[in-house]
Amino acid sequence: LLPERDDRYRNQFIEGGPDVVVEIKSPGDETYAKIPFYAEIGVRELWVVDRDTQALEVYLLEGAAPRLAPADADGWIASAATGLELRGSAGGAGGRVELRWPPEF
Numbered sequence: 001l002l003p004e005r006d007d008r009y010r011n012q013f014i015e016g017g018p019d020v021v022v023e024i025k026s027p028g029d030e031t032y033a034k035i036p037f038y039a040e041i042g043v044r045e046l047w048v049v050d051r052d053t054q055a056l057e058v059y060l061l062e063g064a065a066p067r068l069a070p071a072d073a074d075g076w077i078a079s080a081a082t083g084l085e086l087r088g089s090a091g092g093a094g095g096r097v098e099l100r101w102p103p104e105f
């Protein structure tokens with residue numbers, strides 16, 4: 001949860017979903033089947049990391065339908081929920097997922 005959601009803490013539990021969920025996708029798992037549930041409980045973004053390749057997908061869950069966030073020419077994907085930029089191995093990271101603050105931050 002991001003700091004601005006502190007108002008959601010009530011009596012030692014959290015109301016609603018987190019801002020971001022990270023799923024490690026394995027062959028045959030149900031990662032994509034969970035997207036409607038995450039959207040329903042108020043998750044803003046779903047980050048899917050492939051277990052074997054470390055390829056990364058960021059799904060934006062706000063609005064009418066989930067959509068895949070685009071990567072820039074260097075493979076970086078902007079996370080609107082966190083302000084971070086992410087890149088998986090498919091973006092040239094060499095077998096890992098990279099996170100960075102955007103250059104203008």
